[in-house]
Amino acid sequence: MNQPTCTQALAAAQTLGLERLDAQLLLLHALGKPASARAWLLAHDTDELTLEVAQAFRALCIRRASGEPLAYIVGSKEFFGLALQVDGRVLVPRPDTETLVDWSLERLQLSGLLQVLDLGTGSGAIALAIAHSLQAAGRPAQITAVDSSTDALDVARDNAARLGLTVDFIESGWLKQVTGRFDLIASNPPYIASADPHLAALAHEPLQALTAGADGLDDIRQIIKEAPSHLLLGGWLLLEHGYDQADRVRNLLTQRGFSQVQSRLDLAGIERCSGGQWHP
Structure with missing residues (x-):
């Protein structure tokens, strides 16, 4: 089964009620990239996520959707x-x-x-x-x-x-x-x-x-x-x-x-x- 692309993962996060910027920052965190790398997401929008990253990103999104501050999640x-x-x-x-x-x-x-x-x-x-x-x-x-x-x-x-x-x-x-x-x-x-x-x-x-x-x-x-x-x-x-x-x-x-x-x-x-x- 294919894993979601960066674009698809971000779209799924927004269906949970997350703002686009929060979703981008959480995806970068799951990918182990700095918050300043948002341009990377645009350049790699069709890249498929690994299963590990996709699962980690989903878990982070659920935490944010529950109201946990973004700063606590990314540390x-x-x-x-x-x-x-x-x-x-x-x-x-x-x-x-x-x-x-x-x-x-x-x-x-x-x-x-x-x-x-x-x-x-x-x-x-x-x-x-x-x-x-x-x-x-x-x-x-x-x-x-x-x-x-x-x-x-x-x-x-x-x-x-x-x-x-x-x-x-x-x-x-x-x-x-x-x-x-x-x-x-x-x-x-x-x-x-x-x-x-x-x-x-x-x-x-x-x-x-x-x-x-x-x-x-x-x-x-x-x-x-x-x-x-x-x-x-x-x-x-x-x-x-x-x-x-x-x-x-x-x-x-x-x-x-x-x-x-x-x-x-x-x-x-x-x-x-x-x-x-x-x-x-």
Whole structure:
């Protein structure tokens, strides 16, 4: 019995409800080729797959059709130009979070050694993106990344080692085990309300990294309360939050005594990050 061609396999994947790009990336993964080789599929559209590849591709498609994130299936996700290894122990890095990295780098346009803290690092995306950017610019910095999950820290450490980036990792519930003061604290904490109906679509990702109480702001409240004792004079606290939380987060920052409180828009034009400067 003949095996399907590349074109036929991709068509079958789409009947399962997969988007064409996802199907192409899964087929490349099954073939052992990089995600950048999509042009190869076009040039070999009539090539028959081996039985082993056809079966592997079908299994990958079924996983994706069940809602498992593509990044978990292929084991990696690009973030801020870095290829990060990810799996079910950490959230999949989102493009919107690059807004937080851009803002962080903007605020770090200073001279001398920079002290930076990433709270809730997960895969290490924010800390590693900042470390890589500062290293490329020849800017000396000490980057510290915190997470309460030992599993997440294992993923982050592996990413740091593979990318050749120096980051100090601390296992801690937010700032409990953190000492010292920083020029900048950046965080993408859980911010989804515990009863939010959108959680069903995120069932494959770690729940503890997604939800934060009835209104989704419990962790943000705690970070804003504790951050000043870990900020240098003039240091910044920058937070990612939900699409409808900017006003409330700005109010929390203002009430805590932060100045220059403001928000930044994500790629869709939504207020995705808010922060302020500490001047007691």
